[in-house]
Amino acid sequence: MKMFLPVQCSVRLTTWALAAACAGAAAPALAQQAEPIRHVVRNGDTLYDLANAYLEDPLQWKALAQANGNPHPRQLKLGSTIVVPDALLRKKPGGARVVHVSGTVRYKVRGGAEGALEPGMRLIDGDTVITDSGGFATLEMTDGSIVRVTGDSELRLERLRYSLVKKRSETTVSLDKGRVESRVTAQQPTGSRFRVDTPLMAAGVRGTEFGVTLRNDGAATSDVLQGEVELTARQSGSSARVAAGTGGAVAAGMQAPALAPLLPVPDLSGVRSLQERPIIDLAFAPQSGAVSYRAFIWPAGDPERIVGNVVASQPRVRFAGLDDGDYVVRISAIDAQGIEGRHATWPIKLKARPEPPVTLAPVDGGTVQQQDVTLEWTEGENAIGYRVQLARDEAFADLLLDETLQAQTGRTVTGLASGTYYWRVASVARGKDGSPDMGPYGDPRRFIVRLPAGNNVALEQDGDRLTLAWDGEPGQRYWV
Incomplete structure (x- = not known):
């Protein structure tokens, strides 16, 4: 019996639109290298099988052999250990390219080493993306699917596989904290799949735009903007199909996802498009049924380069630290279950420099x-x-x-x-x-x-009659 034991990870994920602006750029290696995968040889294992299982390419058996002292590819010693170096893993098909980073974002590899995430890096199975409250990262999968990791989130990339021959992808991520948004390329070949796991719920699709959020209380939600998502309550295995315009939530003790329509788009008609202070301050009409709001902002014409994201408890959001220019803001309401609603966009022009004097x-x-x-x-x-x-x-x-x-x-x-x-x-x-x-x-x-009155006083006497006259202005009153 053959058994392959790649490193396991759990992650949660959400979706949104993203263009591969950096699609042709060379991807630098991570600054830190992960611990290699160590496979214990079992009966029937060959280097061809191991190269196919771990590197998605049986032709990589020679590189795998070089990394392990050149054993015979079909005569591996039972119980021995075959090491799959991180350098080989990062060259295999699949994985994720870092397209955009804003704010403070870190990565962590399987061995625990971590560093600052940068555009152009390539992530593989077992890597984790961690964003601070104002951080944001956009990842592009080999099949063109886009994953956006919002602020204050933690996403582990569990399985990022892609077959060059069959044009088939298999993506599984686990959201351990926060929210991710994804736009999933239509998965045409049989066997392709895209799945987001959370402790209470799994969301699987074959091509759609949806979001997944893990709340601080442990409940998980999903909101579907396009296509259809299958939500599964992990405790019971009960599932529900969620269509566009609908969301689902699973809390502790629930046997099946609870579905609800998404809140409508917020009314942004009162938002001032021209912003003349370094801190962009956007107040808008409160939304019925909303307990909080999520907002993103990006440069006009570049919707994948998120430069600010925030969650606010009131219908007012602020963004700081941006250069003058044209932007687009996206705002959605969040209901009491934590399901995020449909979003509205609004153009913003920031002209705050040079700043006025005091x-x-x-x-x-x-x-x-x-x-x-x-x-x-x-x-x-x-x-x-x-x-x-x-x-x-x-x-x-x-x-x-x-x-x-x-x-x-x-x-x-x-x-x-x-x-x-x-x-x-x-x-x-x-x-x-x-x-x-x-x-x-x-x-x-x-x-x-307020000019003083009576600067020029005249005194006139006519017999026993005395007249006083002075200068003044219309609207003034006087004490004499």
């Missing part, structure tokens, strides 16, 4: 008792000039001043009447092409001009 005077809400007012601000970083506006209204429709100043941090405005005024200032820097590049205005500042 205003100094007049202080916001302060009162000035003179007609001439000096507007002052700090020197902006890399600024070559400033744009300053003064208006009678907070919307800056009734402008009294709208000027671009060269390298000065103040502007005196004369002849102001009593009343309320608003002002703001923006920095002007040199753009990448050398031309002036104006950043966003800072928050509007308000001040009040």
Whole structure:
């Protein structure tokens, strides 16, 4: 009886769309090498069989022989150990290419060694991907399927096999923490399969787009966006077919998956598309039935390069540390079972640089008792000039001043009447092409001009009649 004992791993996984932008790039080896697989020879084993079982290619028997002292391929000593080096395992068909990484993401190999995950690396059976709360990794399988590992997750790659001759793939991953999203290439040949395991539930497909989440309380959920997924409760073996637009959940003690329709897409119509501060702040309408929300953001035109992902308990999400540019945000609601709903996308334009300077005077809400007012601000970083506006209204429709100043941090405005005024200032820097590049205005500042009354008092007497007269402005009241 033959028995092959590859290293076992358990992982959980989810899906989403991803293009293989790096498909032709050379894949660097992992910085750390795993412990080799050690196979104890049993009756009937040959190097041809072992090369086919572990390396997916019987023609690799020569490389396997060289790594083990060149034993006769058909006369292996019963009970001896055949070592399958990690270097050979990483060259076999199958595996996963790291397409994109953002935030802090680590990998761990079978022997326990770990390091920073980088684009272009190649992962194989037994490797684990670990993301911090803001981390994200996109993996591409040999058959073109895409796996996205979201923040605060741990995914082990249990079995990543691909037959070059039969064009047949077999992928099994285990989600030990968090969430993964996958877009699975249609598995046409008989025998091809794609499966995501969790402690309570397994999700198997032959071509679809779906997600799997492992909650902190141990419950597992799946949400299906396209195609169909078969969910199996591991405790009882009971299964259910989940169609697109539906989700399923399995908690401790459940004998079968509980199915529910996905929450509808969130309403993002109130989200401000233009963001003018370094921290993108997106508030949207709350969704009925939602207990939390998941959001992703990526550069426009590159949906596979996720640069931020977050889960929020309220309908408001924030992203920091992004360069100016055009982005797309994707937001979905999560119900009380932990099933993630349909997602909505929204375009975002970030123009936060150069950042506006800090205003100094007049202080916001302060009162000035003179007609001439000096507007002052700090020197902006890399600024070559400033744009300053003064208006009678907070919307800056009734402008009294709208000027671009060269390298000065103040502007005196004369002849102001009593009343309320608003002002703001923006920095002007040199753009990448050398031309002036104006950043966003800072928050509007308000001040009040209240000119003193009675500076010019006149006294007139006409017999026993005395008349007092003084200067003032409409709307003022006086004590005499």
